[in-house]
Amino acid sequence: MAERITPRDVDYSRWYTDVVLQAKLADYSPVKGCMVIRPNGYAIWEKIQRILDEKFKETGHVNAYFPLFIPESFMKKEAEHVEGFAPECAVVTHGGGEALEEPLYVRPTSETIIWSMYKKWIMSYRDLPILINQWANVVRWEMRTRLFLRTTEFLWQEGHTAHATEAEAEAEARRILEIYRCLAEDYMAIPVITGRKTENEKFAGAVRTYSIEAMMQDKKALQAGTSHYLGENFARAFDVKFQDKDGQVKYVHATSWGVSTRLIGALIMTHGDDQGVILPPRIAPTQLVIVPIWQEATRARVLEFSERVYQQLKTVFAVKLDDREQYKPGYKFTEWEIQGIPVRVEIGPRDVEADQVVLVRRDNREKVTATLERLTEQAQKLLETIQMDLYRRARQMQQENTFRVNDYQEFQKILEQGAFIEAHWCGGGECELKIKEETKATIRNIPFDREVEKGKCIYCGNPSEGRVVFAKAY
């Protein structure tokens, strides 16, 4: 593995691909646009799943599974939805050697099939809310794909909830967005902007879409999660009504929300460096890796000591002991660095003598020694520090590259070097589209925490109530 990783400042997108492949997170598959998620990548996904699944359960959600295939007629029931998704759907026309009477769409998302079932399950307000999540794969026939960021098939979770009132559904959509924010910021150390999508950018079939948006190292935005208030749109399309307390028959209010394996791409592009991936400790499948260093004479002692350290750390951390004999320590150092293990534990003869180990941070390579006695405590602190530092660094990067701009010329100029731009916008879709045409920048979202500030639309000069975030996006 003498292959080098292309440095970020030479070619960021090649760097990304190199890192994904060399860290063995994923590989290209024989099927165009699809990828194989390798064990290293899948382990990160499993961590994400565990964290989210717990939070979903805590907030009253349950898991279920709906079919991969969706009858064509279902897809066509909600006008905006079909318009949004039909062009990028894979359709099965044959089965069992015969043409099907009705083509089956491979799900690009499951609103339609789920609402066809909710119709059967919902009669009364007593049946509400329904809070179902599913972990699944979906297929969207993308024109251009990139590992993790956009592949024809990807893994995600999709929540689909049914509520008696708009207020309740709205609260649900917002609650979930907060869970996504927490996952991104507190676990993955990815700072995000939470906010509402514009009409142009919202989900096909939604009334309102909320998102978390992150800044990658190349200063492009990545939508890392979305949550939608779907109103009565799907309830009407699938005729899902309930009788309320007051005796009235009403349409059900819906939400849906999802995050995908794209988050792994976000993780790589938020923290990685020219040596490879850097994993925040709270999301790292392996937090520490022990690399013993021995000579023939010291081999037994070093290995025995390493094993002891391993047993000690194992009770508290996700730790690996790399006692492979066919590789030298230097090789192992590099290999684990590419894979982004947060802390390396070096153990050589000198350490054995002193009853200590050397801890090396992946993110800045700083070394400290720790006595066996204080090892667990020190490792704990070190991992926490790394977690905080990664978040802080990413947050700082985001802030340093976010600009408040009031002039369209300046807007275009700043955008060229990559940036998030906070600018006034009149709320008109035409201005938004013009800006997109002329600069490739889109409104990432309208931040929840934006200041109320009178201003003029950066494009047309009409009055505006506050700033929105523009950026070029993945």
Place this chain on the structure above:
RNA sequence: CGGGGCGUAGCGCAGCCUGGUUAGCGCGCUUGGUUCGGGACCAAGAGGUCGCCAGUUCAAAUCUGGCCGCCCCGACCA
């Protein structure tokens, strides 16, 4: 779909322009030995439908035509 690049051993490439015995190199792999605090070294090995099809030719990895696949850059998207 438009533009660019690539297809020769598991990976990365050379050879092709100017056709000619057994198609090379680096890494990796196997065996043995010496090594081991930042990608070790020596020796001996294994490994190939030169993307596919057709054509030109006494002779094609090499020339011609067609096809296929993949990657990168743009228009749609989590």
